[in-house]
Amino acid sequence: MSRSPTIIDVARRAGVSKSVVSRVMRGERSVSSSSRAAVSAAAEQLGYRANAVARSLVQRRTYNVGVMVSDLHNIFFAEVLDGLYAAAAARGYRALITTGNRDPAAERIAVEQLLELRADGVVLAGARLEADVIAGFARSVPIALVGSDLRLRDVDVVVDDDSRGATLAVEHLVGLGHRDIALIDGGHGAGAAQRRAGYESAMRSAKLARFARIEPGDFTEEGGYEGARRLLRRGKRPTAIFASNDQSAVGALNAIEEADLDVPGDISLMGYDNTALAALRHISLTTVHQPRRQIGEMAMTAVLRRIERPGARAQRHVLAPRLVLRATTAKPSRSVKRSR
Structure with missing residues (x-):
């Protein structure tokens, strides 16, 4: 065939209508398996490639x-x-x-x-x-x-109901006996404001508003790392840190381990999202699932x-959202240490 094959050529070879060929090329599931196979075989034999530009002009x-x-x-x-x-x-x-x-x-x-x-x-x-x-x-x-x-x-x-998710995180930590619970904020990230509001509301509901600490950060490992470093250097350290997402929590984990502190022995740590990162065995992060x-x-x-x-x-x-319990949260240590 000297000219490029068209959808009409494919339809004729496959023994189906032009509209069936068009539906197969779009990947629609409504086409029977036999028609789909016939069209695929005909297109391969003829070397046909769908002209997306022409189709878009016709179908708008x-x-x-x-x-x-x-x-x-x-x-x-x-x-x-x-x-x-x-x-x-x-x-x-x-x-x-x-x-x-x-x-x-x-x-x-x-x-x-x-x-x-x-x-x-x-x-x-x-x-x-x-x-x-x-x-x-x-x-x-x-x-x-x-x-x-x-x-x-x-x-x-x-x-996701981010405010409710943050409430679940705080309620879990309070239930373990934590009072000094800090939040590493998500900055301008999507959902960060709602998670911040949920954290603040949950701390008030637990009558722990005086212990609330919000450390600036963002939804990156670097943001979590720097936020945790500041928390650990500033006088009495928190017994628990709630990072606004899993990525930030991994950065916080690095900062905590760098300070020669143990998670969860010295500090409990939580994230948010329940990404594949949180489920890695060597991280095993308690988090909020969406x-x-x-x-x-x-x-x-x-x-x-x-x-x-x-x-x-x-x-x-x-x-x-729902809570996912893993290895990074536990009851607070009896002795609250200052940062080393």
């Missing part, structure tokens, strides 16, 4: 959903991406991934580039963008937020619902 849809991840170094988002990819592929869509590296200006440019590529919708994972910027994007395409509890019209939200893959699946499903049903109302989904 690219079958691409943009995903802007604030921090690709955060393993939490890597696990959310698993769910996003799976949900997109199940409906015949592709996910286009970009990042803003925790910089609002860079995030804005990244989303604008996705729109220039004609993404049918966009998922913002952990975005630090201002509400008015997100609202502006939502006037162009369906938008879903992961990890941010902004209340915006026409923007879907899938979020269902990362499910969050990704729900966010992608929310965007696809409004792509395929223009005019459908945006929805807010709040998922319940």
Whole structure:
């Protein structure tokens, strides 16, 4: 064949309609296994490759959903991406991934580039963008937020109940007998403000407000490390540290061990997210679980619902966190030592 094969050639070779070939190429599950096999064999024999540009012009849809991840170094988002990819592929869509590296200006440019590529919708994972910027994007395409509890019209939200999760962490430590419980804050990270509020509220409810300490930090190992170092150097050290996410907790663990202190013998330590990092045997971090893959699946499903049903109302989904007990928390030591 001197010319490039077309979808019509594939349909003729496979003995099916052009629409069946199109559905197979989009990965739709509604096609029978026999038709799928016939189309795949015909396409391979003819050397056919789908022309995505032509298809998008005809259907006025690219079958691409943009995903802007604030921090690709955060393993939490890597696990959310698993769910996003799976949900997109199940409906015949592709996910286009970009990042803003925790910089609002860079995030804005990244989303604008996705729109220039004609993404049918966009998922913002952990975005630090201002509400008015997100609202502006939502006037162009369906938008879903992961990890941010902004209340915006026409923007879907899938979020963990971060305030409740922080309460679970404090209640666990108080139940073990801790009073001097410090928080390493998550800074401007998605959900950090809600976790901070939950910590403060839980300390007040336990009548421990005078012991509350919030140390500046962020959702990185470096933020957790520096925050823990400051806590250990400042007079009487806490008997327990609640880091705002698992990555920060790993940094705090490094600082505690560097100070020749034991976890949990000298200091109990908690994280948040229950990432794969927390489950590593040599870390075995007590943490708060949020269902990362499910969050990704729900966010992608929310965007696809409004792509395929223009005019459908945006929805807010709040998922319940749960405590995961491992090896980094225990009853406080009887003697509270000063930092060494």
